[in-house]
Amino acid sequence: MTDDKRITVTYVITAPSHDIEKVSEEIALEQTVEVPRSVVREERIFDEIVGKVISIEKTGSGDISRYLVRIAYPEIVTGFQVPQFMNLLYGNISFKPGIKITGINFSKDFVRAFRGPKFGIEGIRKDAGVFGRPLIATALKPIGTSADQIGAFCYRFSLSGIDIIKDDHGLVDFPFCGFRERVSRCMEAVAKAEGKTGKRALYFPNVTDSFERIMKNIEFGLEAGVGGFLVSPFLVGPDTVRYIAGCDWIDKPLMSHPSFSGNLFTHGDQGISPEVILGKFFRLIGVDCSVYPNFGGRFHFDRETCSAIAHSLTDDQYHLKRSFPTPAGGMHLDTIAETARFYGEDVILLVGGSLYSRSDDLGENVRYFYDEITEQKRLQK
Amino acid sequence: MTDDKRITVTYVITAPSHDIEKVSEEIALEQTVEVPRSVVREERIFDEIVGKVISIEKTGSGDISRYLVRIAYPEIVTGFQVPQFMNLLYGNISFKPGIKITGINFSKDFVRAFRGPKFGIEGIRKDAGVFGRPLIATALKPIGTSADQIGAFCYRFSLSGIDIIKDDHGLVDFPFCGFRERVSRCMEAVAKAEGKTGKRALYFPNVTDSFERIMKNIEFGLEAGVGGFLVSPFLVGPDTVRYIAGCDWIDKPLMSHPSFSGNLFTHGDQGISPEVILGKFFRLIGVDCSVYPNFGGRFHFDRETCSAIAHSLTDDQYHLKRSFPTPAGGMHLDTIAETARFYGEDVILLVGGSLYSRSDDLGENVRYFYDEITEQKRLQK
Numbered sequence: 001m002t003d004d005k006r007i008t009v010t011y012v013i014t015a016p017s018h019d020i021e022k023v024s025e026e027i028a029l030e031q032t033v034e035v036p037r038s039v040v041r042e043e044r045i046f047d048e049i050v051g052k053v054i055s056i057e058k059t060g061s062g063d064i065s066r067y068l069v070r071i072a073y074p075e076i077v078t079g080f081q082v083p084q085f086m087n088l089l090y091g092n093i094s095f096k097p098g099i100k101i102t103g104i105n106f107s108k109d110f111v112r113a114f115r116g117p118k119f120g121i122e123g124i125r126k127d128a129g130v131f132g133r134p135l136i137a138t139a140l141k142p143i144g145t146s147a148d149q150i151g152a153f154c155y156r157f158s159l160s161g162i163d164i165i166k167d168d169h170g171l172v173d174f175p176f177c178g179f180r181e182r183v184s185r186c187m188e189a190v191a192k193a194e195g196k197t198g199k200r201a202l203y204f205p206n207v208t209d210s211f212e213r214i215m216k217n218i219e220f221g222l223e224a225g226v227g228g229f230l231v232s233p234f235l236v237g238p239d240t241v242r243y244i245a246g247c248d249w250i251d252k253p254l255m256s257h258p259s260f261s262g263n264l265f266t267h268g269d270q271g272i273s274p275e276v277i278l279g280k281f282f283r284l285i286g287v288d289c290s291v292y293p294n295f296g297g298r299f300h301f302d303r304e305t306c307s308a309i310a311h312s313l314t315d316d317q318y319h320l321k322r323s324f325p326t327p328a329g330g331m332h333l334d335t336i337a338e339t340a341r342f343y344g345e346d347v348i349l350l351v352g353g354s355l356y357s358r359s360d361d362l363g364e365n366v367r368y369f370y371d372e373i374t375e376q377k378r379l380q381k
Numbered sequence: 382m383t384d385d386k387r388i389t390v391t392y393v394i395t396a397p398s399h400d401i402e403k404v405s406e407e408i409a410l411e412q413t414v415e416v417p418r419s420v421v422r423e424e425r426i427f428d429e430i431v432g433k434v435i436s437i438e439k440t441g442s443g444d445i446s447r448y449l450v451r452i453a454y455p456e457i458v459t460g461f462q463v464p465q466f467m468n469l470l471y472g473n474i475s476f477k478p479g480i481k482i483t484g485i486n487f488s489k490d491f492v493r494a495f496r497g498p499k500f501g502i503e504g505i506r507k508d509a510g511v512f513g514r515p516l517i518a519t520a521l522k523p524i525g526t527s528a529d530q531i532g533a534f535c536y537r538f539s540l541s542g543i544d545i546i547k548d549d550h551g552l553v554d555f556p557f558c559g560f561r562e563r564v565s566r567c568m569e570a571v572a573k574a575e576g577k578t579g580k581r582a583l584y585f586p587n588v589t590d591s592f593e594r595i596m597k598n599i600e601f602g603l604e605a606g607v608g609g610f611l612v613s614p615f616l617v618g619p620d621t622v623r624y625i626a627g628c629d630w631i632d633k634p635l636m637s638h639p640s641f642s643g644n645l646f647t648h649g650d651q652g653i654s655p656e657v658i659l660g661k662f663f664r665l666i667g668v669d670c671s672v673y674p675n676f677g678g679r680f681h682f683d684r685e686t687c688s689a690i691a692h693s694l695t696d697d698q699y700h701l702k703r704s705f706p707t708p709a710g711g712m713h714l715d716t717i718a719e720t721a722r723f724y725g726e727d728v729i730l731l732v733g734g735s736l737y738s739r740s741d742d743l744g745e746n747v748r749y750f751y752d753e754i755t756e757q758k759r760l761q762k
Binding site: 030032033038040044079084093096141142144168170211212232235237260262263264266271298299 | 417458478525526556591623646679680
């Protein structure tokens with residue numbers, strides 16, 4: 001098999017030095033044939049299906065130390081589909097401590113099996129009519145608020161010139177705030193504000209819902225003229241997102257929320273590096289803007305991690321469009337200028353709570369937000 | 382709000398003693414309104430939506446120690462649907478170290494929103510025609526094997542009197558082993574063996590596949606007369622499984638595989654206890670038999686964990702049928718009698734690799750398997 005038919009996964013493995021080769025070989029077997037080497041009776045299967053350990057490199061010291069291990073898997077084992085790719089990546093070994101996935105190189109034909117983002121950075125900029133600066137965004141919240149009140153928030157934000165307004169990712173179809181009612185109120189708000197300002201905010205309702213309702217939510221949103229859709233891949237299944245992104249008739253961008261995925265990222269010794277999932281994988285399945293916890297907020301990602309995510313959403317990946325890094329998670333208006341400097345112009349800055357709490361005048365808060373990031377831009381020049 | 386309208390989650394939280402109240406309150410806010418207390422302007426929302434910390438109990442010693450914390454959430458925040466329930470349970474806090482979910486008490490109306498297992502232990506026993514002893518099961522593997530060869534394995538296993546034969550969970554629709562071809566070969570094998578022995582093995586093909594193909598796989602399987610379906614909830618999305626389980630026309634039991642979920646379970650300080658997900662949650666979404674790594678195999682669950690999973694699949698949960706505990710993951714024939722003793726009769730014992738490797742005579746290996754667990758049963762009496 002030629003190398004361009006292989007997907008290479010990089011692991012950091014914590015293991016005693018006398019075990020590292022065995023542990024590495026076991027991963028290559030576990031993630032493919034799921035039986036010990038002795039049970040793989042056909043040599044052809046060993047050659048064409050089982051992963052190949054291509055390098056083992058010590059990165060720490062002492063007897064129990066860390067090793068950088070690279071394993072190349074035949075792309076055919078993915079079935080060129082998301083669920084089996086996830087299984088190959090981290091199916092059974094998710095149960096094994098001491099294994100952390102830190103990188104992945106896709107093969108060309110594997111990537112080509114996916115459409116990727118339909119809009120990407122350029123498409124969203126065109127829809128928003130914003131070029132040469134970061135986009136500014138906020139969230140409608142909290143759960144418990146009526147659709148009318150959510151609509152009122154949406155109006156005040158739209159009027160103030162914000163670019164994107166998304167539902168909080170916990171806003172589903174509640175009896176006290178129905179999905180359709182909320183979308184209707186918000187679209188009325190967006191249109192009314194546009195009548196006054198000439199600028200139309202893009203509203204992204206949360207379409208995350210049960211299996212039988214998610215597509216209906218999307219249909220309703222399209223008819224209402226929404227700007228895009230918010231969806232949580234790990235709540236609805238990542239392949240559901242890939243399917244949505246692949247539908248021609250769904251001609252709006254997708255914003256992902258990382259709900260329920262965090263446990264993959266918070267350990268030094270196991271799990272998966274955030275940029276592999278919230279960056280590379282989400283972009284592959286067609287996410288146009290990926291929300292993730294920014295540094296300095298109420299979660300624990302550092303600058304290096306955030307930089308790696310942003311890079312993996314925007315680097316060169318065959319035909320895939322670039323996705324918008326969308327840092328969020330307790331970002332403060334006080335430090336938003338610094339965040340804008342960190343990312344440069346290709347970023348959606350998503351500020352929720354701080355935009356509600358700075359003062360009672362939401363419009364004034366948004367103008368402050370806008371000034372902070374454009375002031376910062378002027379200072380840069 | 383009365384207590385029976387609340388879902389109570391138990392956490393073990395690792396935090397400094399001066400912080401534990403604050404950390405607990407923050408969880409109650411983060412998982413519901415996602416804003417600080419000061420931003421929850423309507424008192425009604427605080428009362429009706431935000432979780433209530435109902436107890437904090439120290440379980441360790443020292444300044445940084447562990448606390449058992451119980452938080453009661455209004456059931457309405459779940460939207461009575463799987464994705465938002467997952468978000469409430471572990472959406473944003475999955476990004477926070479030091480928080481482990483160790484238990485959950487569902488409210489009655491929340492459970493009533495779900496159908497649960499259609500078959501359960503009694504239904505599967507009836508289909509298999511097996512009463513008063515554990516069921517014995519195996520897996521067809523490895524990836525790379527042709528559909529004809531998989532069919533040949535299936536024939537030899539069927540002929541030997543095994544109760545359930547499942548696809549390996551990595552067997553999807555491969556060009557070298559198509560889903561339909563595999564199901565056809567296996568059903569021919571099962572029928573041919575039944576003609577000789579009078580006993581029909583239940584074949585569970587793996588229907589895990591892309592969003593647009595999973596239901597087609599199920600339709601094909603039903604037409605072919607399969608015994609049930611294998612599906613990996615975390616690869617296709619848990620709510621997809623709930624949807625399948627809820628369809629009247631899908632009149633076959635579901636077996637779940639825990640692929641990609643393991644990272645939730647392998648840490649002392651964070652994640653979710655396995656019995657909450659592989660037991661309680663999987664049963665809620667309609668899994669009739671839940672595959673999980675047994676103690677003493679090639680993964681790291683201990684006896685206590687396995688016992689807790691088995692208990693949560695079979696305890697009293699309103700109208701929910703009891704699901705079959707299905708331990709697997711490197712179980713050896715040498716110790717299978719001990720495993721059978723551990724679980725008692727209501728268990729499906731799933732042996733894969735060891736059943737292939739004991740000798741070249743698969744039929745003889747199955748007879749050994751059967752004798753071990755029935756011998757053990759005789760000794761018990």
